[in-house]
Amino acid sequence: MDFEFTEEEEAFRTELSDFLDAEVPDWWQGMFTEDERAMPFTRELCAKLADRGWLTMAWPPEHGGSGASVWKQAIVREEMWAREEPRGPQYMNLNYIGPLLMRFGTPEQHARFLPPMARGEVIWCQGFSEPDAGSDLASLITRAEDRGDHFIVNGQKIWTSYADSPADWCLLLVRSNPSAPKHRGISMLLLDMTTPGITVRPIDTMAGPHEFNEVFLDDVRVPRDCLLGGQDHGWDLVVAGLTFERTGIARYARAGRVIELLVDYANDAGLGDDPIVRDRLADLYTRYDAARLLNYRAISMQAKGEVPTVEASVARMHNTQLEQAVGHVGLEILGPTGQLRAGDEWAPLRGEIHRYWTRNIPSTLAGGSLEVQKNIVAQRGLGLPREP
């Protein structure tokens, strides 16, 4: 066992961190704001990362990456997530849309789709959820009719982040065979978002605009060469994608940064000696520490070539509940002015804690709810019998 990064890894972190400190502007608060500078900034930053070889660092050499170790990937994730993911939507390209294409795509698809991702030039979104297919994703009904050299797609997707950024492409899950059992009639399509028949309707959230969209698909034509993987075998790609994605977000890193902000705030406000404030912040820190170690446990398994399914769910249980706890305790420490948002001159820490609390209201829902994670741990991890 070894609980330290290597000197080389630490040096890389310093280099990356210095670069990001210089590049990420003060106004950056992630993608889901009214700020129109967000999308251009994120494209520009990704191009610079690509120039330095840091964008697809973790991709295998045959697809233009440098096959960086899982630990360097972890460092990238931590530094990015601590800064509200300045890669914007493109982290998805790198973490799992690209890898899915590599594994299931044809050579033509590789040549067409991977290079723009590697250059940081393209925005993808993910069209999976539907109004009646949330936790029960496999019950999706968006229909793709096989018309020989193309498919005609009709249906509706929801909770599609970045569709209005605008996204260039969409990784779209459709029902291609309605008569097959529900997991066996699904296909994955690569949808050009400029195709006629697509309507994007933004859904505003408590955290601000642009977070989610509905995507309506009305007789949308998708050429057959944009089918990814086997027809009716899309569910295999979903499962593989989840595996790529599992430890893809270093949520704990942002929580750790926010705890640092709160420590500074408490000291500045003369609360550094307050026993209750000390107790609450130390509690958050231990939970952060636990979450981080459990993420490292999953990454250690990846380093050995194992797939940490249950371990990733355990890490996620800790990550997401930590985020919510940090938001709640943070606001409690700020007191009444914690109610004020970024932009209000009386908002402490420039409204950051308010924003963090708000943003994390759905963190135990998104990307597999807390309940789904517990089911995975109970059934796959502990071998408990499934519900009848």
Place this chain on the structure above:
Amino acid sequence: MDFEFTEEEEAFRTELSDFLDAEVPDWWQGMFTEDERAMPFTRELCAKLADRGWLTMAWPPEHGGSGASVWKQAIVREEMWAREEPRGPQYMNLNYIGPLLMRFGTPEQHARFLPPMARGEVIWCQGFSEPDAGSDLASLITRAEDRGDHFIVNGQKIWTSYADSPADWCLLLVRSNPSAPKHRGISMLLLDMTTPGITVRPIDTMAGPHEFNEVFLDDVRVPRDCLLGGQDHGWDLVVAGLTFERTGIARYARAGRVIELLVDYANDAGLGDDPIVRDRLADLYTRYDAARLLNYRAISMQAKGEVPTVEASVARMHNTQLEQAVGHVGLEILGPTGQLRAGDEWAPLRGEIHRYWTRNIPSTLAGGSLEVQKNIVAQRGLGLPREP
């Protein structure tokens, strides 16, 4: 609304409390100890309570009670439970075994069974649970064969408190009709515990000896005049019994007393100014306060003649989790010597908090688990659909 007891009620509480302070000895720690003085004491006290008219105070006048108000009953319960129920097992006679007999018994059964209860002379136990029938009580299999003027009973009961006290009688639930649907083939028998064929095996628990027993029934003969209520209609009696029992125990009253002990301890140990200790004890107090009010809400409904099913479950959720929290926080405040038990000269508060923590490990299980209470609240209270 009125959140005060009347002057008359307060005067009664004072009189009762003074009486108990004088009568309940220092060594009394409830029924489940090695102390051989416990059973004689509890019989003696109940006889004295009977003399003063306080034992069956809540019973209707036609059965020798004085029809005391639900609020006076609540006062009795609080004062008794705060002192670890010095009525011992007889609280069950008063709260629901007696009332069940009144409602479902024949005049002969009334005449035979109620007067000894009212005099405080008889110990009853309850034979409901079986090894494979816990939460799913209606799946019990202890068999009673109808032999005309008597039944022959074979089977096994478990978690039978007081059976080895020894109990004189047992309220026994049996399967009288194995071919009927599971709720429709159950009967309730009044079992003389001196009948041949009964074996009582004590089950020691973390809280000490004598808490539970297994009761083995081997060709036990029960005369037909000891059938209570309709044959095969015993489930109706179970439901009615639960209604009588629901708010039958003022668990919050003991928690309140233990919180008082902890406040005194903290002050004596120089911790009365410790911000964390203050925070923890105030938290316990608010939870105690909430539990008490929710019990009073249920009693207020009883005062109007309503049956507080859901409200009693809500109160119970608070009561039982409060008890566990008080035990945990109490030990935390005592620190390392909290590990020591009554009798050890270094045990703080004479080991009382240790005992309280231990005793309440199963409090979210006994008498309808926390999960059962939540199901009741969800389904009966909120109208949520049942599991398929």
Place this chain on the structure above:
Amino acid sequence: MNLELSDEQRLLADTARAFVDRHADDADPWPAMRDTGWAGLLVPEEHGGSGAGMTEFVLVCEALGRGPVVSPLIPSVTAALALRWAGTPDLQDQWLPTLATGAFTGTVAVLEAGMRDEWSPAPMSGLGALTGTKVLVPWVPDVAVIVVVTSEGLRVVERSGAVRVHDHDPLCAEPHAALTFQQAPAERLGSTADSAVVLARVLDYNAVARLAYAIGAAERALELSVDHATNRHQFGRPIGTFQAVAHRCAEMRADVDACRYLAYRAAWALDHDADAAIAVTAAKSFANDAMRRVFLHAHQVHGAMGFATEHELHRYTRVAKSFELSLGGTTRHRDRLATEIGLGSRP
């Protein structure tokens, strides 16, 4: 002991519920609310109010929280309480009748930058005309009278040009503003010593009113959760048939009920001057935590939909969070309660 509402109280609660059903979506429900007489519930009859009790006001606030109906009712009634308890007969005559009818509204300005909460000492000087900034003041543009907390006690300021208004964009729907006073003429409201007592009482009443409003919001969030759990199907069954969902709803029920009876008891104690400090502080500290739990559950039951502003859940979430962050955090109240239950240094 009797925790049932009286017939009159039940009628009042029903009336308030009916009002909410009719007016929750009004752009400005205040004109309609004026006709209800609720602004005068806590104003004595001789000043044009109905001289009812805090219990009655709590029932109204609870119903309004179900909307949530956004109105100046709570701050205005709070200002009236301060004037009633500390005002000279002249001041009372001047303000109480119009506040009681709702013709004018009032508010109370407590917080300043650097104050941990409403219970901390206010830095603003009350000597002479007022200068300085109060933040997070509940606000409507045409508010007529402002009760201001200063280091020398309570002051009354009439809305005038000497008050500059900066509108906040706060968590919940109620408008709030930062008010900057520039040599604003102010009238004394009671002596400095009296003021402290009156202010503590005003804050207690305000906390219980806000709590009742949050309870209404929480009750509504529970109803929405139960509806969603009943109607939303996943895996071929209503999600409410999953214990994880059903038990969350049951825990919400248990917490909301606890908050409600703690609030009713606090209101009763304020009406009867019976151990009010312990009752208010127990209610506030329990509810701060309970509201967090209730809304964690509500969002978890609702899924992503509850986070979208086109669904109504978020309005209640904001009410509850705003309540939690106002009028004393859990720490403050638990510390106060600790003293009430006997913790302290031994002599």
Place this chain on the structure above:
Amino acid sequence: MNLELSDEQRLLADTARAFVDRHADDADPWPAMRDTGWAGLLVPEEHGGSGAGMTEFVLVCEALGRGPVVSPLIPSVTAALALRWAGTPDLQDQWLPTLATGAFTGTVAVLEAGMRDEWSPAPMSGLGALTGTKVLVPWVPDVAVIVVVTSEGLRVVERSGAVRVHDHDPLCAEPHAALTFQQAPAERLGSTADSAVVLARVLDYNAVARLAYAIGAAERALELSVDHATNRHQFGRPIGTFQAVAHRCAEMRADVDACRYLAYRAAWALDHDADAAIAVTAAKSFANDAMRRVFLHAHQVHGAMGFATEHELHRYTRVAKSFELSLGGTTRHRDRLATEIGLGSRP
């Protein structure tokens, strides 16, 4: 960074598991344990130990907690650490070789009546022969050497007639005693100043060893819970198919895993002198709370059976609770951690 055990570590853990399977029910497992060399894991090779690290010792303790195997291993190794770090060469020669083989056992006497926890200053005077009472000393009747914490630093006492033993009947199965010293001859162990540093380190090691033992107990409680949830049927199905039960088990898994890696990291930090204070204190404070949650769940899953002493669950419950109450409560550790993460008064 690598959180996987090395092959040697895995072998050691497997050996310890196998030992537990064979000897958990021994009346006295110490004779068998002597042959394992575990008593010498933290003793340098020149004194007859194997000079391994805390990580190795933690793996052994974790396995023993699964029994739970009741032995003097942890106190004896703790005493050896104190002797190793603060003893004169003579004292080391005298005690370490026999402690390393397990031929003799040692213990550490820290607590006295009135001390809040092991980190509080000890009242007993270390000037001259020792007089006074230490409580909750881990104990076996034939213990040979006692390291005693005094107000002037650490002292070594050989078991003798000057020590009166009062056996406690404590929470967990390990024997503990109150020791009353009556003019007991004592030898100085390091200077007063050194002693404080050594004591802090000894307590850290002891806390992590006890934590590992508790983790073994918690892991076993989880296994028992999963078995019970799988095999116990109610309402015609295994109770583990109910989400309320399954999710409790999942939460236990998440908490036990967190405790385990916090403990491994603390052991690693002690071995590498790297931020050990923050690592130990984070592990202890997280685990204090986590153990409560784990055992609340375990008992809830087991039903009444888990409360009966004929079922083995209670033995693990006691190990965990005893751990929680020993070597610093959550409050103490969080306060220490708060300083480590930078909270304090600004200069």
